Amino acid sequence: MTTVHEHGPRMNLWKLVPEVYKGMAAVEAAASKGLDPVIAELVKIRASQLNKCAFCLDMHFADARKLGISQLRLDLLEAWEEAHGLYTDKEQAALALTEAVTRLDGGTPQGHYVPDEVYERAAKNFEETELAHLISQIVSINAWNRFQVATRAVPASLKENKESGAE
Incomplete structure (x- = not known):
């Protein structure tokens, strides 16, 4: 049964389609291989x-x-x-690519592409296989985000606060 709440989950999608969760988990695991875990987390957060x-x-x-x-x-x-100085050149290149892939606006109203300068910056900082993992990580987190936003998944910290009465 699907439940719609103003500030709560709409459904447990993963329970309804566990094969999709397994597929997403496999994509996530494959994307993460060969990618610096710090860069991966910064990309996921951004x-x-x-x-x-x-x-x-x-x-x-x-x-x-x-x-x-x-x-x-x-x-x-x-x-x-x-x-300035807080993120390495490599991290900045990954973050710029994350923004370009996530937004896909190309910086212009006619957009819908990743600008060449953003891609080239990433390509200068990542060897080709690592860049492929980075792009896969960016696509993966965007998919996870869309599943969680669409179903209004409740953050674990909010669940913990409600259960402990600490709201």
């Missing part, structure tokens, strides 16, 4: 910010902290272009 996916933001901020990514780097990720 795409999730752009897609306004609270479920994924909650999960990936926690995962990033476990990896030792500083709170300052997490706090300023949304403004990474202005946070």
Whole structure:
């Protein structure tokens, strides 16, 4: 049964179509191979910010902290272009590509493409197979975001707060 709530989940999609979850998990695992875990988490967070996916933001901020990514780097990720010296050239190239792939507007009203300069910047910072993993990671997190936003998945931290009465 599908339930619609103003501030709650619409459905448990993964319970209804577990084969889709298994497929997504396989794509995620394959995309992550050969990619620096810190870059992977920064990409997941940045795409999730752009897609306004609270479920994924909650999960990936926690995962990033476990990896030792500083709170300052997490706090300023949304403004990474202005946070001079806080992100490496390679991280900046990954974040620029994340934004371009997530938005697919090409920077123009006629857009719907990844600008050459963004792709070339990434290609200079990542060897070809690693770049393929990066693109796969970006596509994967965008898909996860869309599933979670469409079904209004409740972030784990919010569930924990409700269960403990700490709202």
